[in-house]
Every structure is written in C-alpha cells, then in structure tokens.
Amino acid sequence: MQVVAGPFHQRHCGLVEAKFLIFLILLAVLAGTALLARRFHVAPAILLLLAGIVLAFIPGMPAIQLPPDLILLLVLPPLIYSASVAMSWREFRSNLRPIGLLAIGCVIFTACAVAVATHYLLGLSWSVGFLLGAIVAPPDVVAPLAIARKLGLPRRIIVVLEGEGLANDATALILYRFALAAIMTGVFSLPKASGTFAAIMVGELAFGVAVGWLSLRARHYARDPQIEITLSLLTPYIAYWIPEHLGGSGVIATVACGLYISWNGPLLIPAATRLQGIFFWDLVIYLIEGLLFLLTGFQMRAILERSKAFPLDDIVAATLLVATIVIVARFLWVFPASYLPRILSKRLRISDPSPPWRAVFVVAFTGVRGAVSLATALALPFTLPDGSGFPDRDLILFVAFGVILITVVGLGSTLPAVVMALGVARDGQSEHIAEHENEIAARREALSAALASLDAMTNDRELSDEVVTLLRARHDIRANQLPASLDDEAYAVTADERALVRELIAAERRFIHAQLRDGKITDEARRRIERDLDLEEASLANREFRKGAR
Incomplete structure (x- = not known):
C-alpha cells in the first residue's frame, strides 16, 4: 500500500529540514570559529558572539528565538555540574571566603548599585532597577577562564574565579525572583526575603549532597559505562530541577552535588567509565558553550526590532551607563573585600597574607557577563497580573544584551594585554x-x-x-x-623520546591496518589493538609539560 504525504505532512517535514539545516550551519560556524580563535589566540566566546550577530543579519536567515527555559532548565544544569566536578573541593573550601565575597557580596552590591543608578539617573522604579541589577550582576567565567588558563595565571586566581562562577548564578537568580515577585505583587519584605535566602542556601546544600551520594551509589551498583554515563547526565537535572520547582535556584544544589562527586568519585567510578565519561562530557560542554554564545549573538536582530519603541539615544545611554556601573562596581567591591578583612583581622593576616594588587586587579577585571543574564531577561513576562504591560521589559532586554556584548568583547579581548602588562602570568x-x-x-x-x-x-x-x-x-x-626533573635539558630529552614513541605507534598503526586489509585479522581485533595504542598515545599527551606554561 502506498502512502501519499499530505500538504501538512510535507510542510511539517520542510520545517524540520529547515531547522536541522540551521543546526548544521551553527555547528559548522562553531567549528570554523574555534579554528580561527585558536589561530589568532582569541577566546572562542568572543568570536562566537560576534559570529552570531553577523549570522543574524544575513539576508534570508530566519530568526532564532532563544527560549529562556532552554538555558535555565536544560543548559545551565550540565554546565554547572561539569564545572563543579572539575573543581577541587579542597581548593574550593580553602578559598571559600573570597569566593563567597564575590559570589554573594559582589552580586548583591552590583545589583544595588545598578538599582540606585538607574533609579536616579534613568528614572526607573526601584523594583525595576533592582530587577535589572539582578539580571546583569552575575559574571560569566567561560571566556575569561579560557584566557586565564592559557596565560598561566596563578592557581588561586583561577580557583577563585571558578568558584565564583559556580555560585554567583544562584545569588543572582534568587535576587531576580525576589525582584520579579515584588513587581508582580507590589509587595516586598526584606526580613522575609533574607530568611528565605538563608533557607534556600542551607536546604539546597543538603539536597545537593544527598543527590551526589545517591548518584555515586547508583553508578557503583550499575557497573556499566553506558549506564553510568547516562546516570551522570541525569544527575545535574535531578539536583537542579527539584529545588527550582520548589522555589529555590537549583544552582547551589547542583554545585554541592558536583563537588561531592568530585571529592568522593575517584574511588567509586571505574576506569572505563572515567575514560569514556571524560570524552562525553568534554564534547557536551564544548557544544553547549559554543552554541550558547552563537545563539546569544543571534538575538541581536530581534532585540533591535523590539527596541524601536525607544529613542536610540536613550537605550544606548542606558546600556553604557549600566555597563559602566557593573564594571566599576566590581572594582569598588573587590579591592576592599581583598584587603579590609586582613586589616581588621590579625589572624587572617598571618594565615592568609594580602595578595599583590596586580592579582586583585585581574580578578576585578574579569567581570564578563554571559548567557544567563540574557536568559533571565528573556524570561520576563510580557504582562502584569492586572493585564498591563510589564514595565520597561524591552529596555531591560536591550540593556542586558548590550552589557553582555560590551563586557565579552571589551573586557574579554583586552584581558590578555592587561595580564601581560601587569606581569601576573610571571607570578x-x-x-x-x-x-x-x-x-x-x-x-x-x-x-x-x-x-x-x-x-x-x-x-x-x-x-x-x-x-x-x-x-x-x-x-x-x-x-x-x-622525567627526572623539569630543567631544559631533561625536558628536551623527554620531548624527543615522546616524539620517537609517537613514530613507533604510528608504525604499529600502519602495520595493523595492512594486516586488516590482507584479511589476517578481523575488525574486532583491530579495534582492540587500536584501543591499546590510543591509550598509550593519550598517556603520552597527559605526561607532556608545555614549556609555555612553565
């Protein structure tokens, strides 16, 4: 029996094909942009954001809406979880004070600074100004951390920035919900909000640890790499979605879950699962981060169309004002937060001497905003409960995107020059x-x-x-x-040895493929031999010490 496709079916298939074609184009742009970033030693996030803006204005390119739920519910959990698992719990705990001052204190300070400036200079209401502050307050550390690792910054700077990036989204999302609730209901109670904030923090910490414990036990019981990796993919969503559904942020629970697994997982996760899981998660995070910055840039056209209701001078002035506030507020917070506690506490001065001002400046300079700010702006409702339009929604959306663009391109592109000028990499x-x-x-x-x-x-x-x-x-x-040591002569010898071993491995590969073509071994045998050679070559790469990092 022959089935004839109707017009609806054909139209539906055409839409699916068009969306899949756009997805393939995005992947191609992602790969090409990553190659350019490596070639010109630029953070991929900067070029991806700019590439997304260029794609958005290509004639005939359909508009791609970035659903806020896609980021907050689908994209954010694996990003936070993967970064938490890669984070050292020991280093996170030893740097908990500076991380907390940035992830909680700096976010609240920035949100308040934006609220004050926009209220008195732009005439926004206090609730709308605080809402905008909560949206643009949390820095995104993807772009600056990619640069920081290549520049060889001191380990503590990287740990503090990583820790801040893990926890600051939680603070911002909680503030965002408080401000949004105040606008929707017209009621706000600071004591009640403070108590709720503390309860969310404590509850999510306990829940995240519990999810991490259950996940490790389930994976240990499974004893199958495919099942274990599948469980690892489910873990961040369980840790995030349940607290988020109950009114929390979900971020703190996901961070706690990831840190628990990072500390307790090495003795419970089998080698085969770890090897496959590292590849799986590296690819997932690479694709998520790349597509996220591309799609963020893609929103430029839609945001410009929405902003036509406002005078261009007004929205540009508002964007520059808020961008300046978030950059300056970070400096105003970071320097006193770094030195004032040591001035007040002799015990802290002895146990943790003051860092050099150059290192503090680099931390303050990495206030790059990212896709979470745009997602929370996009998630704003269009109307209030009484049916009236949400106040200044389009202005908030344009300002949020402008702050992302200015900080990613401006701060991200100049960070290497700042680091080199200050000589922090040498430290x-x-x-x-x-x-x-x-x-x-x-x-x-x-x-x-x-x-x-x-x-x-x-x-x-x-x-x-x-x-x-x-x-x-x-x-x-x-x-x-x-190697016996890391002096230049020993380094050169071991590098030469590794190059020779690679040549020998390549010779083995050629011989094995010749054996396969001649029918002397099966494909299964060839795969087993290749796996051993791959592991040996990966072990060589793992033992390499780059001279540039020394």
Missing part, C-alpha cells in the same frame, strides 16, 4: 613548575607504594617467578617514563 610560572615537580614526586611515590604492595603480595601469596618478573618489569617501564 604563576614558579607555581606551575612546583606543581609539576610535585606531580612527578607523587607519581614516583605511588609507584613505590605499588612496588611495596607487590613485595607484600609475593610474600603472602604463591606467585610464580614469571608473574613477579612481569609485574616488576611493568613497574620499571612506568618509572623510567617519568
């Missing part, structure tokens, strides 16, 4: 060398502990001489692969 060179030296020492001590375990097993069990010889040979091979 991290000795730290990176010490870190690599400690890594080599830890590897040697781990091999010594394994050798001691082998000696104990040899004495306690009846192991044949052949088995013991093979195990000792394995130990000697791994010990000989470690």
Whole structure:
C-alpha cells in the first residue's frame, strides 16, 4: 500500500529540514570559529558572539528565538555540574571566603548599585532597577577562564574565579525572583526575603549532597559505562530541577552535588567509565558553550526590532551607563573585600597574607557577563497580573544584551594585554613548575607504594617467578617514563623520546591496518589493538609539560 504525504505532512517535514539545516550551519560556524580563535589566540566566546550577530543579519536567515527555559532548565544544569566536578573541593573550601565575597557580596552590591543608578539617573522604579541589577550582576567565567588558563595565571586566581562562577548564578537568580515577585505583587519584605535566602542556601546544600551520594551509589551498583554515563547526565537535572520547582535556584544544589562527586568519585567510578565519561562530557560542554554564545549573538536582530519603541539615544545611554556601573562596581567591591578583612583581622593576616594588587586587579577585571543574564531577561513576562504591560521589559532586554556584548568583547579581548602588562602570568610560572615537580614526586611515590604492595603480595601469596618478573618489569617501564626533573635539558630529552614513541605507534598503526586489509585479522581485533595504542598515545599527551606554561 502506498502512502501519499499530505500538504501538512510535507510542510511539517520542510520545517524540520529547515531547522536541522540551521543546526548544521551553527555547528559548522562553531567549528570554523574555534579554528580561527585558536589561530589568532582569541577566546572562542568572543568570536562566537560576534559570529552570531553577523549570522543574524544575513539576508534570508530566519530568526532564532532563544527560549529562556532552554538555558535555565536544560543548559545551565550540565554546565554547572561539569564545572563543579572539575573543581577541587579542597581548593574550593580553602578559598571559600573570597569566593563567597564575590559570589554573594559582589552580586548583591552590583545589583544595588545598578538599582540606585538607574533609579536616579534613568528614572526607573526601584523594583525595576533592582530587577535589572539582578539580571546583569552575575559574571560569566567561560571566556575569561579560557584566557586565564592559557596565560598561566596563578592557581588561586583561577580557583577563585571558578568558584565564583559556580555560585554567583544562584545569588543572582534568587535576587531576580525576589525582584520579579515584588513587581508582580507590589509587595516586598526584606526580613522575609533574607530568611528565605538563608533557607534556600542551607536546604539546597543538603539536597545537593544527598543527590551526589545517591548518584555515586547508583553508578557503583550499575557497573556499566553506558549506564553510568547516562546516570551522570541525569544527575545535574535531578539536583537542579527539584529545588527550582520548589522555589529555590537549583544552582547551589547542583554545585554541592558536583563537588561531592568530585571529592568522593575517584574511588567509586571505574576506569572505563572515567575514560569514556571524560570524552562525553568534554564534547557536551564544548557544544553547549559554543552554541550558547552563537545563539546569544543571534538575538541581536530581534532585540533591535523590539527596541524601536525607544529613542536610540536613550537605550544606548542606558546600556553604557549600566555597563559602566557593573564594571566599576566590581572594582569598588573587590579591592576592599581583598584587603579590609586582613586589616581588621590579625589572624587572617598571618594565615592568609594580602595578595599583590596586580592579582586583585585581574580578578576585578574579569567581570564578563554571559548567557544567563540574557536568559533571565528573556524570561520576563510580557504582562502584569492586572493585564498591563510589564514595565520597561524591552529596555531591560536591550540593556542586558548590550552589557553582555560590551563586557565579552571589551573586557574579554583586552584581558590578555592587561595580564601581560601587569606581569601576573610571571607570578604563576614558579607555581606551575612546583606543581609539576610535585606531580612527578607523587607519581614516583605511588609507584613505590605499588612496588611495596607487590613485595607484600609475593610474600603472602604463591606467585610464580614469571608473574613477579612481569609485574616488576611493568613497574620499571612506568618509572623510567617519568622525567627526572623539569630543567631544559631533561625536558628536551623527554620531548624527543615522546616524539620517537609517537613514530613507533604510528608504525604499529600502519602495520595493523595492512594486516586488516590482507584479511589476517578481523575488525574486532583491530579495534582492540587500536584501543591499546590510543591509550598509550593519550598517556603520552597527559605526561607532556608545555614549556609555555612553565
């Protein structure tokens, strides 16, 4: 029986094909822009945002709406969770004071500064000004952190920025909901809001740890890489959605969940799951971050069309004012927050001496705003409960996008020059060398502990001489692969050795493929051999110490 497609079916298929074509175009632009960013040593987020703006104005290109729920409910949980798992709980805990001052204190201070400035200079109501402040207050650390890692900044700066990026969205989203509720209902109580804020923080911390504990136990019970990775993908949504549905932010619970898994997971997650999971999550986060900045730029055309109701001079002036406020407010907060506690506390001065002003300046300079600010602006309702239009909605949306554009392009593109001019990267060179030296020492001590375990097993069990010889040979091979030090001569020798090993691996690959073509081995055998070669080559890459980072 032949089925003839009707007009509706054909039209539906055409829409699906058009959307899929746009998705393929975005992927192609994402890959091409990433190559350009690597070629010209620019943060990919900057070029992706600009590429999205250019694409939006190409004739014939359909408008792509960025649904706010897509970011707040679908995109934000895996981004926060992945960053939390990659974060060291020990470093996060030891830097909890500066992280808290930035993620909570600086966000509240910035929101209040924007509210005051927009109320007295632009005539916005207090509630609308505070709402705009909550939208543009949280910095996005994707772009500056990508630059910071390449520049070799001191580890503590990166940890503080990472920690701030994990928690500041929670503060901003809670403030956003308080301000939105005040506009919708016309009622606001500071004591009640403060109590709710504290309850959300404590409740989400406990819930996040509980989800992390259950996730690790479920994954340990599964004992299958595919199932475990699937469970790991579900984990951030469980940690985020339930508190968000109950009126919280979901961010703190997701951060707590990720940090718990980061600290407790290494001994519970099998090697096969870890190897596959690293590749899976790296690809997922790469695609999410890239498409997010592209789609953020894509909103430029729709935002411009909505802003036609306002005089151009007014919206440009409002955007420049708010962008200036959020940049200056961060400096006004970061410097006193860095030095005032040490002036007031002698114990803090002794345990944690004051950082150099150059490092503090770099932290203050990384106030780049991102897609979360745009998502919260897009999520604003169009009308109030009484049917009237939401006050200044289009102005808020345009200002939020303008602040993102100014900070991503302005601060993000000039951050490398600022870091080089201040010489902060040089401060991290000795730290990176010490870190690599400690890594080599830890590897040697781990091999010594394994050798001691082998000696104990040899004495306690009846192991044949052949088995013991093979195990000792394995130990000697791994010990000989470690460089003796990181001086220039030793570095050059180990680099030459790795290059030769890669040539030998390539020779093995060519021979194996020849064996396959000649029918002497099966494809299954070839895949098993290639997996061993891939793991060896990945191990070589993992042991490389880039001279530029030293």
